[in-house]
Amino acid sequence: MDALEFHLADEAATDRLARRLAPHIRAGDVIALHGGLGAGKTTFSRSLISALLGARTEVPSPTYTLVQTYDGPDFPIFHFDLYRLEEPDDVMELGWDETMDGLALIEWPAKAGDHLPAWRLDLTLEQTADGRTARLVPHGEDWQTRLHGI
Incomplete structure (x- = not known):
């Protein structure tokens, strides 16, 4: 499996x-969210974080703080917005490790440069005339296996 693509008519x-x-x-998972301004990256993140935390949780955009953290029941969640990052090495100051x-x-x-792990799930969101398109590209055998269940 190379990629999965979904049409998303609305939020x-x-x-x-x-x-x-x-x-x-x-x-240990990394999900890299690609797409232009307003493509739905934060919307997707809010929904995923809420689903993982088991409740409708306040999920502010990390645009100004660069990272928001959440204590999940099984593992912590780190929500990064690297838009304003000046240098890739700056991610180390955000608790990247x-x-x-x-x-x-x-x-x-892309702002993370070489710090972005090779083993990850890339999710690209693009606005279309009738909603948006989501494209999931797994990097690593484990991600490919798990995406079969989606």
Whole structure:
């Protein structure tokens, strides 16, 4: 399997995709969220974090703080927004190395440069005339296996 693609007609469809992915998430996972401004990266992240925490949780955008952390029942969740990052090495000041035992959701992952792990799930969101498209590209055999259940 190379990639999965979904048409998301509205925000509710984005929420459903995040909730379908949630049971397949494990400690140590990295999800790199690609897409332009307004493509739905934060919307997807909010839905996934809420699904993992088991409740409707306040999930603010990490645009200004660069990272928001959450204590999940099984592992911590780190939600990064690297849009304003100036240098890739700046991720180290955000607790980047602490994410290995949790889930790292990374908006604007290209800003991490070589710090972005090769073993990850890339999720690209693109706006279309009738909603958005979500493309999931697994990097690593484990991700490919887990995506079969989506």
